[in-house]
Each structure stands twice: as structure tokens, then as C-alpha cells.
Amino acid sequence: MPEHNSLIRLTLLGSLLIQPGALPAGNIQDPMRPPNFNADSTTQAASVPQWNLTEILISDERRIAIINNKPVKAGDMINNAKVISINTDHVVLTRHNKTFKQYLSRIPVKQQTLPGTESTYE
Numbered sequence: 602m603p604e605h606n607s608l609i610r611l612t613l614l615g616s617l618l619i620q621p622g623a624l625p626a627g628n629i630q631d632p633m634r635p636p637n638f639n640a641d642s643t644t645q646a647a648s649v650p651q652w653n654l655t656e657i658l659i660s661d662e663r664r665i666a667i668i669n670n671k672p673v674k675a676g677d678m679i680n681n682a683k684v685i686s687i688n689t690d691h692v693v694l695t696r697h698n699k700t701f702k703q704y705l706s707r708i709p710v711k712q713q714t715l716p717g718t719e720s721t722y723e
Contacts, residue, residue: 652679652682666684674687690704690705
């Protein structure tokens, strides 16, 4: 029986010594990873700035765009990007010496035709 207790103690001690992160990771592959998976492409996609341009207002006095639910004009900053110009269907932005064109999101426009009826245009 003492031999059995020492075997249990050694097993418990060994399991305490081997913890996640204690062994070098090396080239361990995730068995659930899809074939031809490229981790670099996902980190690059996450670093691409996202702007949601939903409205553009152009009049004689001003040009305003709604990006990420915030009104901006030329010269303003949004998500670390500078608004360069506001055009009828897109906004030009620069970030880290790169130029981006953000086009107006396609949202159906509803126009009332008769009281109680409305039509949708895209």
C-alpha cells in the first residue's frame, strides 16, 4: 500500500509541474484551423480602418458627411484619418500617408407619394 500512495503522489506532483504555457509551443497546429489558413491576413484585415459613410449633405454654404454616426467636414479627423474632401457619393480620407475613398452606404430611401403610402428607391 505505501508503494501505491507514492505512485499517486508522483502522479499529482507531475501534473502540477506540467501546466499550460510550461512547454514550448513550437509548431503546434490547431486541429480546427481551416486548410490554407493565413493568420497574417486576419491581423491585416483587423488593422484596416473602418468608416461607415451613411449621409452626405452638400449645399452652397457647407459640405458635411456622417461617418460612424458623427458629422464631419473637410479637415476633420475620424478614426485617426483626416477628411480631405466630401463629394456627392464618396468621401476622401487619408491615414498614415494612404488615401482612402469611402463610398456612401446603400440604404433604401423612402419617399412618401400619397398620404399613408410610401415607395422605396435604391
